[in-house]
Amino acid sequence: MRVPASTYRLQIRKSFTLFDAAEKVPYLKDLGVDWVYLSPILTAEQGSDHGYDVTDPSAVDPERGGPEGLLALSRAAREHGMGVLVDIVPNHVGVATPAQNPWWWSLLKEGQGSPYAEAFDVDWDLGGGKIRLPMLGSGEDLDKLEVKDGELHYYDHRFPLAEGSYSDGDTPQEVHSRQHYELMDWRRADAELNYRRFFAVTTLAGIRVELASVFEKAHSEVGRWFKEGLVDGLRVDHPDGLADPAGYLRWLKDLTGGAYVLVEKILEPGEVLPQDFATEGTTGYDALADVDRVFIDPAGQQALDALDAALRGSPAPADYAEMIRGTKRMIADGILRSEVLRLARLVPESHGLSVEQAADAIAEIIAAFPVYRSYLPTGAEILKEACESAAARRPELDVAVGTLLPLLLDPANPIAVRFQQTSGMVMAKGVEDTAFYRYTRLGTLTEVGAEPTEFSVSPEEFHHRMLRRQQELPLSMTTLSTHDTKRSEDARARISVIAELPQEWTDTLDTLRELAPVPDGPYENLLWQAIVAAWPASRERLQGYAEKAAREAGNSTTWTDPNEEFESQVKAAVDAVFDDERVTKVVEDFVARIDSHAASNSVSAKLVQLTMPGVPDVYQGSEFWERSLTDPDNRRPVDFAVRQEELAKLDGGTLPEAGTEASKLLVTSRALRLRRDRPELFQGYSPATATGPAAGHLLAFHRGTEGAPGALTLATRLPAGLAADGGWRDTAVELPVAMQDALTGAGYAAGAVSVADVLGTYPVALLVPVDGEQA
Numbered sequence: 162m163r164v165p166a167s168t169y170r171l172q173i174r175k176s177f178t179l180f181d182a183a184e185k186v187p188y189l190k191d192l193g194v195d196w197v198y199l200s201p202i203l204t205a206e207q208g209s210d211h212g213y214d215v216t217d218p219s220a221v222d223p224e225r226g227g228p229e230g231l232l233a234l235s236r237a238a239r240e241h242g243m244g245v246l247v248d249i250v251p252n253h254v255g256v257a258t259p260a261q262n263p264w265w266w267s268l269l270k271e272g273q274g275s276p277y278a279e280a281f282d283v284d285w286d287l288g289g290g291k292i293r294l295p296m297l298g299s300g301e302d303l304d305k306l307e308v309k310d311g312e313l314h315y316y317d318h319r320f321p322l323a324e325g326s327y328s329d330g331d332t333p334q335e336v337h338s339r340q341h342y343e344l345m346d347w348r349r350a351d352a353e354l355n356y357r358r359f360f361a362v363t364t365l366a367g368i369r370v371e372l373a374s375v376f377e378k379a380h381s382e383v384g385r386w387f388k389e390g391l392v393d394g395l396r397v398d399h400p401d402g403l404a405d406p407a408g409y410l411r412w413l414k415d416l417t418g419g420a421y422v423l424v425e426k427i428l429e430p431g432e433v434l435p436q437d438f439a440t441e442g443t444t445g446y447d448a449l450a451d452v453d454r455v456f457i458d459p460a461g462q463q464a465l466d467a468l469d470a471a472l473r474g475s476p477a478p479a480d481y482a483e484m485i486r487g488t489k490r491m492i493a494d495g496i497l498r499s500e501v502l503r504l505a506r507l508v509p510e511s512h513g514l515s516v517e518q519a520a521d522a523i524a525e526i527i528a529a530f531p532v533y534r535s536y537l538p539t540g541a542e543i544l545k546e547a548c549e550s551a552a553a554r555r556p557e558l559d560v561a562v563g564t565l566l567p568l569l570l571d572p573a574n575p576i577a578v579r580f581q582q583t584s585g586m587v588m589a590k591g592v593e594d595t596a597f598y599r600y601t602r603l604g605t606l607t608e609v610g611a612e613p614t615e616f617s618v619s620p621e622e623f624h625h626r627m628l629r630r631q632q633e634l635p636l637s638m639t640t641l642s643t644h645d646t647k648r649s650e651d652a653r654a655r656i657s658v659i660a661e662l663p664q665e666w667t668d669t670l671d672t673l674r675e676l677a678p679v680p681d682g683p684y685e686n687l688l689w690q691a692i693v694a695a696w697p698a699s700r701e702r703l704q705g706y707a708e709k710a711a712r713e714a715g716n717s718t719t720w721t722d723p724n725e726e727f728e729s730q731v732k733a734a735v736d737a738v739f740d741d742e743r744v745t746k747v748v749e750d751f752v753a754r755i756d757s758h759a760a761s762n763s764v765s766a767k768l769v770q771l772t773m774p775g776v777p778d779v780y781q782g783s784e785f786w787e788r789s790l791t792d793p794d795n796r797r798p799v800d801f802a803v804r805q806e807e808l809a810k811l812d813g814g815t816l817p818e819a820g821t822e823a824s825k826l827l828v829t830s831r832a833l834r835l836r837r838d839r840p841e842l843f844q845g846y847s848p849a850t851a852t853g854p855a856a857g858h859l860l861a862f863h864r865g866t867e868g869a870p871g872a873l874t875l876a877t878r879l880p881a882g883l884a885a886d887g888g889w890r891d892t893a894v895e896l897p898v899a900m901q902d903a904l905t906g907a908g909y910a911a912g913a914v915s916v917a918d919v920l921g922t923y924p925v926a927l928l929v930p931v932d933g934e935q936a
Contacts, residue, residue: 162419163393164441164636165196166837167771168246168778172200172644172796174210179221179230186237188805191812193833196244196393198778200644202231203382206255206364210796211644212248213398214255214365216262218379235391244393246421249383251409252402257364260319265366268292270321272341280375282357282367284503291343294320295350295363303344306333313337315344348721354499359402360586360594361496371404376412387417394421396444401426401534401585404578410439423638427610429532433633435539442637445778446610449640451626452770453605453653454618455860456762458879461603461660462616468667469602472682479683481600481614486528488599489591491715493524497590500583501527507576512564522561523580525551526569533585537572544569597647598714601687603660604694605653609645617660620860620878624848627862631774631846639775641766642783642795649780649787649795651825652694654762658755659690661881669751676744677737679730681717684710688731689748692738695788696752703735706790758880760820761924764828765860765876768925771832772864772874774846784829785822816905819923831903832927835872842871842929849873851916853892858883859916861894870898870930875916877924889917900928 169189171182179202189197201212204222212222221228238245256265264277269292272278273285283292296318297303306315308327313320313336326339337344345353350363357367370376386392395417400406406424413422422440428447434440469478493501498520505519514522529550535543548566552559569577597607606613618626630637641650648656659666670689679685688707695702711718711731718724737744763786771777780787782799789795807823808830817823836843842864849861858878865871875894877883893913901908905922908931919926 162421163244164421165244165246165394165776166840167194167776167833168196168198168638169194170198170200170643170778170780172210172781173202173212173225174200175208175224176798178224179226179234182226183230183233183237185801186234186241186243188801188808190241190243191805191808192779192784192830193835193837194243194779195833195837196246197234197238198246198396199234199248201248201250201398202226203249206257206261209255210793213250213359214257215250215253216255216258216265218254219382221382231386231391245391246394246396246423247383247386247392248396248398250398251368251370251379252399253359253365253367255364256366258319259321264368266321269294269340269342270323272323279372280368280378282369284355284506287353287355287503287506288343291341293343293345293349293353293355295347295354296344297346300346302346303334303337306337306344308333308336313340320344350499351496352498352502355503357500357582359399360590361492367402369404370409373412376409380413380416384416387420392420395423397422397424397440400424402582404582406536407435407437407439414439421636427533430612430615432532435536437536437539442634442775444643445638445640445775446608446643448630448637448770448773448775449608449646450611450615451618451623452639452641452766452773453608453611453657454615455620455623455769456654456766456878457603457605457617457657458660458882459617459619460882461663464663464667465602465660468663468670469683469686472601472686474682478602479600481596484600485592485596488595489530489587490524490528492587492591492595493527497583497587500579500586504576504579504583507579508565508568512568514561514564518561519565522551522558522565525555525558526562526565527580527584527587528591529554530584530588533588534581535584537570537577537581541570593647594713595715598687598710599683599716601683601690604648604656604687604690605660608647608653609643620848620857623860624846624862627774627846635774637775638778639770639773640778640780641770642780642787642789643778644780644792644796646795647791648691648694649789650766650783651759651763651786652691652788652790654766655694655752655755655759655788656690657762658758658881661758661879662755665751665754669747672747673744676741676747677734679734680727681711684714684717684731685734687714688734691790692735692748693752693755695790695794696748698788700735700739702790702794703738704732706794707731707735709791755881757820758884760824761877761880764825764923764925765878767825768828768832768874768927769860769876771829771836772843772872772927773862774864777833777836779829779833784826786825816922824923827904828923828925828927835903835927835929839872839929841869844869844871849875849894851892851894852913853890853916855883855886855889855892855916858889859892859894863897865897872903873900873926873928875919875926875928877920880924889915889920892916894919896928899931901931903927903929 202221202225203215204217204220205212206214221231259266267275267277327336359365403409424440425444466478501520501524504523505516508519526547529547548562552562571577673689712720717727845866847863851859860876860878896911898911
C-alpha cells in the first residue's frame with residue numbers, strides 16, 4: 162500500500178477544474194506536498210461548488226474536467242512523483258434536479274418497478290406506494306402543475322410521467338395522482354418524508370450501498386481509477402450514514418486492491434475507531450481539536466465562563482451537556498422527526514408500544530447518545546448507558562425504553578440498523594449545526610470534531626495523546642482547516658488569544674454591544690469573535706456569516722421562520738463595522754492588540770500539525786493566512802500565483818519577517834519538504850522537556866527513535882502571557898546532537914541551548930540533526 166507523507170486538499174469545481182489542478186502540481190511539488198487530495202469529482206448537480214450532490218456516479222463530472230481532466234491531473238502527479246487521493250460520497254446522491262440524476266428519474270418514472278428502486282431507501286408503505294417529494298410552496302400549489310413535453314412541470318421543476326399515465330384532456334392534477342410520486346408541501350417533510358436523506362437535506366437521497374448490486378453500480382467508476390492507476394487512495398465521506406460501515410470498507414479495500422483509505426469520522430473524547438474498520442484512520446478532526454487546545458490558556462476559563470453567564474443573564478455559564486440534550490431532542494422532534502417515526506414503525510405491534518410511544522422513547526435515547534453512532538456489536542455498552550440515561554430522565558418512558566433495548570441491540574434487526582444510521586444525523590444537526598452556534602464562550606472550542614467542554618490541554622496531556630496516535634493511528638490524517646470547519650485555522654488562532662486576555666475581551670465586547678447592539682448576548686459574543694477572527698473581511702462575507710450563524714443557532718431567528726426585526730439588527734451591527742468609525746476602531750484596535758500573538762499561535766499550530774504523528778493535510782491556500790469562516794466562505798478561490806511567487810523568494814534566500822504571511826509559507830514549505838524528503842526523521846515520538854522560568858510556554862517533541870535522532874519541533878504556547886512575563890529569559894532545551902534549524906539555517910551544538918536564541922527569529926523552530934549526526 163502506497164501511503165502519503167502529506168496531502169494538499171483542492172476544491173474541484175467548474176471554476177477550478179481538474180485541468181487547473183494539473184497546472185498547479187509543479188507548485189505543490191515545490192511546496193513539499195506528497196499527494197494531491199481532491200474534493201468529490203464524480204458528476205454532481207450542475208453548478209455545485211462542493212460536489213457532494215453526486216447525480217451520476219458512473220462518470221467524472223464534465224464540469225469538473227471529466228475523465229480527460231482526471232487523466233491530466235494524474236499524469237501531472239505521476240510526473241512529479243506524487244500520489245492522488247479522492248473524496249467519494251457513498252451515502253447519498255443529489256436529487257435536486259431529477260432530470261440530472263438517471264437513477265432518481267427512473268425511480269420517479271417507474272416506482273418500485275425501476276431497476277434502481279433497490280438503490281434508494283424508501284418506505285413505500287408510508288407513501289401508499291409513492292415516493293413523497295416535498296417540492297410545493299404550499300398544499301394549494303397543485304393548481305400550478307402543468308403537463309409539458311411529456312413531463313409534469315411545477316414552475317422550473319420537471320418530473321417524469323409513468324407510461325400510460327397521461328391522456329389528452331386529463332388535468333395536471335389527475336396526471337399527478339397517477340404517478341409513482343406525490344408532490345407535497347415542503348413543510349410536511351419533517352414528519353412525513355418517506356425516503357432516507359443526508360441529515361435534513363431533502364435534495365440528497367440516501368442510497369443502499371450495503372447491497373452488493375448497488376455498491377457495484379455506485380463504484381464502477383471508482384474501481385476504474387484504481388485499475389488504470391489514476392488514483393492512489395480514497396477519503397470516504399460520512400460513513401456513519403451507512404447501514405454497514407465495516408462491510409462497506411471491506412468491499413472498498415477489495416475494490417481498490419488494498420489502497421490507502423480514510424474515513425470522515427468524528428471521534429468523541431475517548432472513542433476509538435472500530436477494530437474491524439478497513440481504514441488507515443480518520444480525516445483528522447480529532448487531531449485538530451488536540452492542537453487547538455494545547456494553545457489555549459486554561460487560566461482564561463473562569464473569566465470567560467463569567468462573561469458567558471452575564472451574557473445569558475444567568476448565575477452560571479451555559480450547561481453544555483444539558484444544551485445538547487435539548488438541541489438533539491429538538492432535532493429529533495423537528496426536522497428529523499420523519500426518521501424517528503420510521504424507526505418507531507419498525508417496532509412490532511406485539512411489543513405493545515404505539516408509534517407515538519416508541520417515537521418518544523427513541524428520540525429520548527438518541528438525545529442521550531454520547532457519540533455519533535454505535536457499530537454493533539461495538540458500542541453496545543454505550544447504547545445501554547444511553548437507554549439508562551433516557552429512562553432516568555423520563556421515568557414514564559422506562560417500560561418503553563426497556564422494550565426497545567433488546568431490539569436496538571440486535572445487529573440483525575432492521576430497527577437496530579436504522580437506529581445506528583439515525584443517531585449520527587441527530588448528533589450532527591443538534592450539535593455541530595445548532596449547539597455550536599449557541600455555546601459561545603470561546604469560538605475555538607466549537608469546532609467540528611471537538612468537545613467544547615474541554616477548554617484546554619496541557620503539554621503533558623498533548624504528548625500522551627500523540628504517543629497514543631503514533632502507536633495506534635500513525636497513518637491517520639491530521640488537519641487544521643477543511644471545507645467543513647466552522648472557522649479556519651488562523652481565525653481560531655486569533656480567537657484563542659482571547660483566553661489569555663479575557664478581561665480585555667470583555668471590555669471590548671461591552672463597547673461593541675453598546676455601539677452596535679443585538680438583542681441576544683451569547684450570539685453577540687459569537688458574532689464579534691468571528692468578526693475579529695476574520696478581519697479584515699468584506700461586508701458580504703461577514704453579513705453572510707452573521708445570518709447563517711443566527712439562523713443555525715435558532716434562538717432568535719430560524720431558517721424556516723426568520724425574525725425580520727432581529728435579523729435587521731444583526732445586519733445593522735455588521736454594517737456598523739464598516740460604516741461607524743467608532744465600531745471600526747474598536748475592532749481594529751483589538752485585532753492590532755492580539756495580532757502578533759495570533760500569528761505566533763498560527764505558525765506554532767501549523768508546525769505542530771505538520772510534524773506530529775500522522776499524515777498532515779494542508780487545506781487549499783492555508784500556506785498563507787486562512788481566516789475563513791464557515792462554508793461557503795472557506796471555499797473561496799485561492800490565488801496560487803502569489804503563493805508561487807512568494808515561495809520562489811523564500812527559495813532564493815529571503816527570510817521573511819515574523820508575523821507575516823510569508824513566515825507561515827516558510828514554516829509550511831520547510832516542514833512539508835522535510836516530511837517528504839527525510840521520512841526517517843519522523844519515525845517515533847517523545848516529549849522534549851524545557852527547563853527554566855518560561856518552560857510552560859514551550860511545546861517541544863522529538864520525532865526520532867532511540868539511537869536515531871529525528872526532527873525536533875519547538876513551538877511557542879500562550880504568547881501573550883510569555884510577553885507579559887518577560888519572555889524566555891534563561892529557559893533552555895536539551896539537544897541530543899548538533900542540530901540545524903530548517904527554517905533559518907542556524908546551527909546549534911549538542912546539549913542545553915537557550916530557547917531565546919533558538920526562537921529569536923520566529924516563534925517556532927524545526928531542528929534536524931546535522932550531517933553525520935544521525936544514526
